[in-house]
Each structure stands twice: as C-alpha cells, then as structure tokens.
Amino acid sequence: MVGQANEKTLKRAQxxxxxxxxxxxxxxxVTNDSYDEDGHSYTVNVETDVxxxxxxxxxEYQDGPCKHMVAVAIREPVLMAAQAVPIPDGGQAKNTCQNGQTGCCGPHGDELPCFDCYQDRR
Incomplete structure (x- = not known):
C-alpha cells in the first residue's frame, strides 16, 4: 500500500x-495537527493490517492512498492498535499463564508468577 503512494504523499505522511x-x-x-484550523480530521479504515x-x-479523487492512510501504515503501533480485537467480556482481560493458572502472571496479580512466566519475563 505504501509503495503505491506518490513521493509527495509519502513525504507529507512522514x-x-x-x-x-x-x-x-x-x-x-487521523488528525493533521500541522494546521491551526479545524476540519483536518478523517477516519481511516484498516483491514488485515492495511x-x-x-x-x-x-x-476520493486521486489515485493511490492518501497521506492519512500512509501515516497510519508507517506507524506500526497505530497500525497494530487498529487491528486489536476487543475482548468479549467488556475489556477485562484475564491473566492466564501457559500453565493454565489465572491471575498469577499479570502485573497486579495476587500471587508471584509461576516459574514459566517468570522465566519468560511475563
């Protein structure tokens, strides 16, 4: 996708x-903070990391991706966040380690991490 953008679009996105x-x-x-006036905020759709x-x-009017799309594509943390799947229980992730224990391996768990999680630095 980034390779389809023209040089001007690539530079502006960077x-x-x-x-x-x-x-x-x-x-x-995506909001372009380079402008002082309002109205430079657009929604970019991301599908399967693109x-x-x-x-x-x-x-809408030019060939290839716009600078907003390229700006998302070249910022890996933004692209990864866009692909995040919501947790079905309303966002309360359960810290489950590889051994199947729950709550032992999170940063605020009630117990010390199991050996496997400690060794893997989780």
Missing amino acids: WESFSFELEAPGLVR PVACECKAF
Missing part, C-alpha cells in the same frame, strides 16, 4: 504532525 485515535477496531481517526480507505477528498 513530515506533517498527526495525532491518532482508535474509534473502533479497524477505524482510526489501510484500505479514508474519508478525505484526496483519497
């Missing part, structure tokens, strides 16, 4: 100041 907000799995709100669409006019 040099301009962006902020990112995860709206939902697969949806990232930005595939943006609601900005540049994506």
